[in-house]
Amino acid sequence: MSEYLVDIRHERLSFFTPAGEVKALNDVSLRMKDGEVLGIVGESGSGKSVTAYSLMGLTADNGKIIGGEVSFNGHRIDQMVEKEIRRIRGKEISIIFQDPMTSLNPVYTIGNQIEEAVRVHGDKSRKEARARARELLELVGINEPDKRLRQYPHELSGGMRQRVMIAIALACEPKLLIADEPTTALDVTIQAQILELMNELKKKLGMGIILITHDLGVVASMCDNIAVMYAGEIVEYGSCDDIFYNPMHEYTKGLLKSIPKFQEKEYSKLVPIEGQPVDLLNPPKGCPFAPRCRSCMRICLSRKPERMEFGDGGHYSRCWLRQKEAFEAGGLNGMPSVGGVTVAGAAPAGAIPNDAVSAGSGMETAVSEKPEGAFPQETREVDS
């Protein structure tokens, strides 16, 4: 049994549509410990929700895990049938969605819906369930709980409905809460309330949280670790500080430069990522970000970048440029290893394909000029 609460290894998941096979997840590996808050960021369609839902066995009928292993809390979800998964869902793992209105049933009272969630997995009586429902409403900061229990979803504001959703999700004290854009539909002052609530609940209940969001501000204030997804792949993973202060993938860097800096007085023009998101019906052969990357090299177009680790805190990225920098920096000593940078895998020297580093064969910029010199400072400062 895995020591991890979540342990996804080399997951591949495709949707089979009339237009063809949509390769939604392409070799996704992800681990998470008990009580950890993991953020998944990335643009629309990058596979954030699909990754998280596959952990709950919630994949649309036309979708199928076609490779890899998906483990949660010791269960091999990818090998279980729906009936078995149903016993886990809502009990050990639960989810809250972006739009609480669509996930609450308009014709039942708030009380009915929370009690239902309480009773599904337990052997509580009606009365016990009602008491528990009341307790849960208090836990999520809803005042006048007795009145609210009798109300219908449309009688509550958006923020309150999201609190109710959280109450339902917590009914069985799950070990993992998946929050899929939980505050995107809410106003900022209400978003701040909900994020604070989630922080408190995490401390109080010690459950793990997967927070899916496109908002880098939300992950910055909430997460221990962050996975950055692009076109069905995790292109970078690290601690919150790794990702924000020491990004190691060109997409992550681009993402950070494209958001307005709220607290800086001087105006600086935004640096957008040019181009369009990837079409997963025809994903690029090499690095999925290659068509939009300013530093794209020839090898990026043909070979998937290997995983490369930075330090020993689990920070890694998949970017040929990092491999090249490490090789060049370490080239003096003849080893692609420098300042704590090691190429993942058994044999570092062999990790960079030969065709990539031999003279004039792939690692020169192919698509456009590289913006800075060949040795960006951060390569050398990896561990300092």
Next chain:
Amino acid sequence: MSEKLLEIEGLKQYFPVAGSKKVVKAVDDVTFFIKKGETLGLVGESGCGKTTTGRSILRLVEPTEGKIVYDGKVIFDSASGTKADMLPYRRKMQIVFQDPYASLDPRMTVGDIVGEALDIHRLYKNRKERYEKVIGLLQRVGLNSEHANRYPHEFSGGQRQRVGIARALAVDPEFIVCDEPVSALDVSIQAQVVNMFEELQKELGLTYLFIAHDLSVVNHISDRIGVMYLGHLVELADAEELIFHSLHPYTRSLISAVPVADPKTARNSKRIILQGDVPSPVDPPSGCAFRTRCPYADERCRMETPEFREEAAGHYCACHHLDRVGA
């Protein structure tokens, strides 16, 4: 001081509530002006009246009360009953919508969507000139001639928003109401579109009313920012002044609630968490609309609506107790 392009005085927009005698006070006594060539940002939570303000200015909905002056000419004044013919102004004043999906006709090609605006105002001599203009507009927003024959569903969100902007630019406007034009877009695409708005403004000397709920985006693009709450404008100042020296308690909590994409700042900053929800605009609180959530509220706030006053040069605010709120 530069010239004012647009002046709004005491603008009110009330809507009847179906099945009752009540009204929704979507915009309630709003006064501000926009200078030529500037970007005025408008922020506030959903339903506070930003969109309605923009639409009333263009008279897409007829204001209930107030006065609108565009380029020195009164285009609406409820006191004197002035209602200018809008046709000549329709060319000068344009709008770009939030939802790039809903605002484009799915059955029309992108070329025709852009060309239609040219047709309405007869802005070409022959087919060839029309075609050239359409292609020129598409190129101006970063699309190309190949795109002219495609349909909206073949485009991504960012590209559709570009089409919406090309359509607005077709008639050579001076003033554009941008209603949440980047809210539906991914961050990396947001930056492309924000930059385009900035470049077009520089090239064409455009004036913008830029509406958004995202304070970081509004701060980035705006010269001045106005903050709305429940139909009222509660504060307005230069962008930097507003972000770093806000006066109104609501503005302050709004600023402190913005999730900053910087973990160290996020860990060290103390948030002002507002209690409760925004009240319904059908039954707004008496006196100051913000009083039900304001930590400084007292009896006076219940009785009297605070006046929107110039507290310092160019810095307007509506609050009875700025002395208590402190610097």
